[in-house]
Amino acid sequence: EKGGYEHFMLKEIHEQPKAYRDTMRGRMNAEGNKVILPELNLTEEQIKNIRNIQIVACGTAYNAGLVGRNLIESLVRIPVENDIASEYRYRAPIVTPETLVIVVSQSGETADTLAALREGQANGAHVLAITNVVGSSIAREANSVLVTLAGPEIAVASTKAYTSQLIAFTLLGLYLAEVRSTQSEPEVAKILAAMQSLPEQVEVILAQKDVLKAYAEQIAVHKHLFFIGRGVDYAVAQEGSLKLKEISYIHSEAYAAGELKHGTLALIEEGVPVIALATQESVLEKTVSNIKEVKARGAHVLAVTHEEHKDDLLRSVDQVFVIPQTLPLLTAALSVVSLQLLAYYASLALGHDVDKPRNLAKSVTVE
Ligand code: F6R
Numbered sequence: 544e545k546g547g548y549e550h551f552m553l554k555e556i557h558e559q560p561k562a563y564r565d566t567m568r569g570r571m572n573a574e575g576n577k578v579i580l581p582e583l584n585l586t587e588e589q590i591k592n593i594r595n596i597q598i599v600a601c602g603t604a605y606n607a608g609l610v611g612r613n614l615i616e617s618l619v620r621i622p623v624e625n626d627i628a629s630e631y632r633y634r635a636p637i638v639t640p641e642t643l644v645i646v647v648s649q650s651g652e653t654a655d656t657l658a659a660l661r662e663g664q665a666n667g668a669h670v671l672a673i674t675n676v677v678g679s680s681i682a683r684e685a686n687s688v689l690v691t692l693a694g695p696e697i698a699v700a701s702t703k704a705y706t707s708q709l710i711a712f713t714l715l716g717l718y719l720a721e722v723r724s725t726q727s728e729p730e731v732a733k734i735l736a737a738m739q740s741l742p743e744q745v746e747v748i749l750a751q752k753d754v755l756k757a758y759a760e761q762i763a764v765h766k767h768l769f770f771i772g773r774g775v776d777y778a779v780a781q782e783g784s785l786k787l788k789e790i791s792y793i794h795s796e797a798y799a800a801g802e803l804k805h806g807t808l809a810l811i812e813e814g815v816p817v818i819a820l821a822t823q824e825s826v827l828e829k830t831v832s833n834i835k836e837v838k839a840r841g842a843h844v845l846a847v848t849h850e851e852h853k854d855d856l857l858r859s860v861d862q863v864f865v866i867p868q869t870l871p872l873l874t875a876a877l878s879v880v881s882l883q884l885l886a887y888y889a890s891l892a893l894g895h896d897v898d899k900p901r902n903l904a905k906s907v908t909v910e
Contacts, residue, residue, distance in 0.1 A: 651679020759888030772820035783882030
């Protein structure tokens, strides 16, 4: 049932190209310049009236929402907030009938996320669920459901569900952009074309897993490490950090690269590994100066970036992992795969139960 893989997690990491294709299938027109989402029970008028969006979820699904915010704000220019589901209700969120609440849940059964859905509906908002389980409680109660077609996810650490959520957010962002005319047809076509290359680009990363395994074995001897990045790279850093903690039990923190010098830099000592996500051209120079700050304190830095920035980065870091070139908006769907593999191999090197990490359950139905 593990299809020849040692663990479900590794199998599921390898199923991502298929999950991307399945989640995209049938959701764009033949010309490749329009997204079609008939499952959204929102009229054009309702979409045009959306004033704000709240994305609510837990754990990895929350982290997917961070990327979702970046996508939607860039594509549609509607203000988006991210909320942890267990916090949402208690902060008395400002929800109106012009708010779109998006709940994200692989299982569709997470108690706090379900409660957030009900909170949104009680305030008159349309609640759109992004979920992997069609018959789940969240899918049944939501006003609209955008299904991710990742297939069953068995490993406790979520991988293909997260990346399929990124695909779903991209499709949703493009659809909202069409209705609200915030992106031109050629722009949409360009993004859709780039999305269709993602599955084979993931394969390119998977083919380099030995490089990540070797790096994982290097970091497995450390007690603490850091992930840094800016913008969407920061969102991915948060997911990479969660994945690593969850299954390898190595303590790590994700920091917005520019925030380090406001305190955390004190924790960087000789040899501490820092994984720097540096895929965003527009802030690359800034990220590089943050990398130099940690290098100056003795950190051992691995940068994840594109080929075109490799040589540049090699001047300031110890190692570079190259991911295939895509649009800045879509890099998360590639860079995160390298961090999933890193977490997997670190857990393996430490001899932990990769698929069933201690103290965690696949579906959390208590608040
Ligand atoms: C981490 C992980 C958890 C879940 C979280 C939400 O790898 O799997 O953080 O993402 O418990 O679960 P769902 O998405 O089922 O609501």
